[in-house]
Amino acid sequence: MIQNHPLDLYPNNFRSVLMFVFALANYALMYAANILLARSLTVDDFDDYSVALSIVTMLSTLATLGLEKYALRAIALFRERQDWPRFRGFWLFSLRTISGFSLLLVALLSIGLETMLAIHHADYHIAIVVFAGFLPIIALTLFLVEVIAAHGAHLLSMAIYRLFLPLVYMTFLIGLSFSSLELSALSAVLCFGFAWVLTLIVIWFIAKMLMPVEVKQSIPLRHRKKWLIRSSPLVLSSLMMTVITSSGVVILELLFPSGIEVGTYAIAAQTGSFISLIGTSTNRYYLSTMVVMIDRHDKQSIQRLMNQRTRVVGGLILILMAILVFSGQKILSLFGTHFSAGYNTVLIIATGASVSALFADIPYYLQFMGFHRAVLSLTMLAMLSMVALGFLLGAEYGTVGVAFAYMIPVVLLFIVLRIMAMLRFRRF
Numbered sequence: 452m453i454q455n456h457p458l459d460l461y462p463n464n465f466r467s468v469l470m471f472v473f474a475l476a477n478y479a480l481m482y483a484a485n486i487l488l489a490r491s492l493t494v495d496d497f498d499d500y501s502v503a504l505s506i507v508t509m510l511s512t513l514a515t516l517g518l519e520k521y522a523l524r525a526i527a528l529f530r531e532r533q534d535w536p537r538f539r540g541f542w543l544f545s546l547r548t549i550s551g552f553s554l555l556l557v558a559l560l561s562i563g564l565e566t567m568l569a570i571h572h573a574d575y576h577i578a579i580v581v582f583a584g585f586l587p588i589i590a591l592t593l594f595l596v597e598v599i600a601a602h603g604a605h606l607l608s609m610a611i612y613r614l615f616l617p618l619v620y621m622t623f624l625i626g627l628s629f630s631s632l633e634l635s636a637l638s639a640v641l642c643f644g645f646a647w648v649l650t651l652i653v654i655w656f657i658a659k660m661l662m663p664v665e666v667k668q669s670i671p672l673r674h675r676k677k678w679l680i681r682s683s684p685l686v687l688s689s690l691m692m693t694v695i696t697s698s699g700v701v702i703l704e705l706l707f708p709s710g711i712e713v714g715t716y717a718i719a720a721q722t723g724s725f726i727s728l729i730g731t732s733t734n735r736y737y738l739s740t741m742v743v744m745i746d747r748h749d750k751q752s753i754q755r756l757m758n759q760r761t762r763v764v765g766g767l768i769l770i771l772m773a774i775l776v777f778s779g780q781k782i783l784s785l786f787g788t789h790f791s792a793g794y795n796t797v798l799i800i801a802t803g804a805s806v807s808a809l810f811a812d813i814p815y816y817l818q819f820m821g822f823h824r825a826v827l828s829l830t831m832l833a834m835l836s837m838v839a840l841g842f843l844l845g846a847e848y849g850t851v852g853v854a855f856a857y858m859i860p861v862v863l864l865f866i867v868l869r870i871m872a873m874l875r876f877r878r879f
Contacts, residue, residue: 480617517686723800803858
């Protein structure tokens with residue numbers, strides 16, 4: 452049994468690069484899955500699949516109520532202070548709250564979607580509703596991924612989330628493609644949903660093994676209102692960023708129902724926004740360490756950690772941007788010749804994703820230091836700008852217009868947040 456896994460307060464470049472390698476493998480597997488689906492599904496089915504993933508991605512961000520991101524801070528500090536009753540209370544409260552709220556969101560989506568489609572006399576998109584049914588499974592898995600990372604087992608967390616999940620999904624898709632069953636949007640989301648189920652089973656047992664014995668023996672001490680208040684800015688910030696990155700597909704579906712633009716943008720977004728995974732994957736490694744350093748007011752260690760992350764992430768971004776510039780069209784043509792038209796869209800999205808990846812940790816640092824209102828206000832402004840520009844530019848310029856609508860607010864947002872962090876750090 453694994454117990455009391457130590458929290459590494461001295462991250463090194465090798466481990467952060469290894470975490471990115473896991474993200475790279477995840478990207479390759481999911482990219483291969485999308486190539487298979489783009490070549491096998493009809494245009495309408497691939498659109499339904501892409502929209503289903505975008506909607507559930509946004510809902511999964513909301514379903515966790517920010518408790519998964521708050522876990523990086525709370526669990527790391529509970530371990531540091533050996534506050535086992537609060538540790539167990541937070542654990543039980545988070546599991547129950549995320550499960551209940553996810554079920555509520557599934558019900559609301561099903562009723563709302565059916566009502567909207569009935570009003571517009573549109574076809575019923577069963578793939579969206581079916582995949583949304585897996586939302587509680589997805590939300591709990593996302594929470595447990597962060598819990599394992601907060602224990603210090605960052606690489607184990609990433610191996611499950613970035614490797615095991617897509618490997619199972621790809622295995623299901625390949626098996627389905629060789630069977631007598633039809634490969635459709637519905638069967639694709641079912642394959643993905645059952646991959647999430649198996650991932651939850653594995654990650655649940657690992658999370659229980661990593662939990663210190665003292666937690667299991669303690670009486671839970673709950674601070675429900677306090678935890679929700681502290682996690683709510685994190686969920687709002689994450690939700691707004693998810694809307695910024697994922698709503699382009701939904702906007703184009705509303706502007707061009709069942710048009711080729713939807714699939715083209717979905718492929719371009721997956722290709723260009725992969726760079727942002729550098730930020731999210733390394734965040735799991737750095738944030739749990741950073742919150743302990745902030746709690747200790749260790750300015751020198753904070754500065755060293757931030758500089759280290761900038762060097763590692765910056766180098767990876769330059770490599771990936773060069774690959775996209777020189778080989779972007781060839782990569783897109785793997786999905787089909789008509790998808791290569793998304794080359795300019797890919798480069799625009801990649802520019803915004805590069806800036807967000809480089810400074811992906813900054814919003815969390817600011818919020819951990821109490822600057823919730825400023826981060827939320829700026830992120831909300833960026834989100835509203837993206838949606839408004841998405842409809843305006845998308846109607847006129849299609850996928851390129853929506854790509855600019857994503858890139859401009861994202862670049863401005865993260866540059867402003869970085870300046871704020873620099874000013875705050877000088878007074879820390």
